[in-house]
Amino acid sequence: MGHEKDASPCARTPRSTAPPLRSDAQRNRERILEVALVELTRAADTPLSAIAKKAGVGQGTFYRNFPSREALVMEIYRYEMQQVADSAAQLLSTREPDRALREWMDGLARFAMAKAGLADAIRQATSGPGSPAKPGHSPVTEAAELLLRSCEEAGSIRPGVTADDLVLAIGGLWQLDPAEDWQPRATRLLDLVMDGLRAGAPGR
Template identity: 75%
Template sequence: MRHPNRDAPLRSDAQRNRERILEVALAELTRAADAPLSAIAKKAGVGQGTFYRNFPSREALVLEVYQYEVQQVAEAAEQLLCTRPPDRALREWMDRLARYALAKAGLADALRAATSACGTLAGLGRGPLTQAVTSLLDANERAGTIRPGVTPEDFFLAIAGLWQISSHDDWQTRADRLLDLVMDGLRAGAPGPPDARG
């Protein structure tokens, strides 16, 4: 008879396999939308059976990679708020969001193919990113490090240019410049720390 606790390590192994596949798939699909699934499985160190048990089709893999990356970006906001002053957390999270924008640009062809097969991307990931931005903006408003009243919608409109930067240009330099400008704009009119306000 199997010991009931023997299943726990299998579940954690299965979860690690799944996450490894997603990490490799993100990198490979960002580089080339038509990356062979067999190559992704091999680089992730899993067999074809394990791969297809997790992701029965290219479309399923692409959509899950996109959602996985959104979740990673969203979770980074809370991690940064726990370890950085609010304004530094916001600026570093903007850098993380920029890397996500680049990955999304690289995944664009794969996403188009996936969504034409199984629906639409409308709203996919919007909730977690909006929650992350709300946490960051609220922390900064309480700390007095950004102007009051900035909404998540304001923020996303301000950084919309990220999605316009071609990955073939000097992407990092242009993204840094744009995000520094946005951060400067958010700081303009900031009241300062609560104890320094008269």
Template identity: 60%
Template sequence: MTQARKTDRPARSDALQNRERILKVALVELARSADVPLSAIAKQAGVGQGTLYRHFPTREALVMEVYRYEMGQVVHFAELLLAKYPPDQALERWMHRLAEYAMTKAGLADAIRTVSSVREWPGNGGYAPVIAAAQLLLDANERAGTLRAGITTDDFFLATAGIWQIDFSTDWEPRLAWLINFVMQGLRAGAPVNSVSS
């Protein structure tokens, strides 16, 4: 019994490591091209195609898992920022991160669109982690009084819609910084903290 447990652990550990390697490679390769063959991903990850298909039986399964992983990182980043910065600064930095994510994951977005055309995509369900992260940051700001009261996630994403119109193939950093600063000024206007200090 003890011997079985000892041999099980490395097997499980190897399987997890294989899965992580596949996801890391898929993240890079799908960002480059939505049409990358799964065999190329398996080769780059140093696993056989059989191993890849055991973890991800279809292209859709792999793309969605990569997407979920990335969305999880976006949420985790919001939590880290809140632990380190005041809520309004955390929100501002998170907006920068979200824009950088959109810029660097264009190929992944293409892959997701391709998958979505094959099978129904449940509306905004895939964006739920991003919406949850924004809600977390807005709630923290409301408690701190650093933004005007009553801002919803719908309001927030509507206010930041211009960010997604930026042409990221040009010199986008100054334009992004200006736009985020402009949005933050609007969100901070009329905040209880600002009202007290003025």
């Protein structure tokens, strides 16, 4: 009987109605960001109304989330960067540290290509007076440190490598052209970097 009472509408309303609403709003927001990334990569001046239409949301919903083009572009950048950062802990929970690091680097390559594709849109969004500043890389740097320290503790990479070292080593990613077949070249580059990290590892 206790369970039936807990399941009554009055008892559950405060906790059962709010989360789905937030979830729907979050899905709308993420859908807008996914569509906007594709469309703004194709053309930096894509109308916001076209992005809203392809995302399947109304103008009101769109502008509640992103009141301006600048806000949309900066949020795409932040969102993609945060996705990469958040994936580090997820990968470490299911893979050996060195495999987690290598797969995370693939995600970083995809972020680099998204950033390159958005370059014109980012320049437009940050060039005018009072425009927002481009976000830094701190979440990605923190994720890299987490992965590197996990690998070091496991003895699967050479000791002493920092996140700054890693970013410099894979800087070639930012030279690839997202309009070309960049994935095979990125894979070769990251495999070379990973081989270098593993060289001299105490656990090998």
